Amino acid sequence: MPIPEAEPAVAALRSRLDSSAAGGMPAHITVLHPFLAPARMTPSVLAAVRLIVAGVPRFFLSLDRVGWFGERVVWLDPQPAEPFRELTNRIAARFPQAPPYEGRFTEVVPHLTVGHDHPVADLRAAGDEVRAHLPIRARVTSLHLMAGCPGHAGSWHTVTDFPLG
Secondary structure, three states: OEOHHHHHHHHHHHHHHOHHHHOOOOOEOOOOOOOOOHHHOOHHHHHHHHHHHHOOOOEEEEEEEEEEEOOOEEEEEEEOOHHHHHHHHHHHHHOOOOOHHHHOOOOOOOOEEEEEOOOHHHHHHHHHHHHOOOOEEEEEOEEEEEEOOOOOOOOOEEEEEEEOO
């Protein structure tokens, strides 16, 4: 789910510290990754996702805290997080062949990545820098289906948008 209101605070940091930004991925909170391969995005799949997403009301969020996954990933914590979890759970239940993060984690934590897999001093500095811009308030109105190839500059693009209810 794109969070354009976060771009002024995170764009420069993400361009240096988040490889997906170089690929064209905007500041976002992931609902489900990976999903289905583009060849499997049939009209019935898209219709099912559209119905699921429409069942979740639009909402406001606040990014007001910097979080960490170990010392490898610095991120922003969306509040409320429950609408993201609800969408993740609903879509994953409908498409069990696409478990979140390929089933690697027991709990999916909604987050907006600022940076990852860089020296911890660089990530800490990024966390300190973005903290000065908090809170960031946003209205979430749609989910974007993105397709692209990680590691390929400019490859991420929006396939379609699904409006929330």
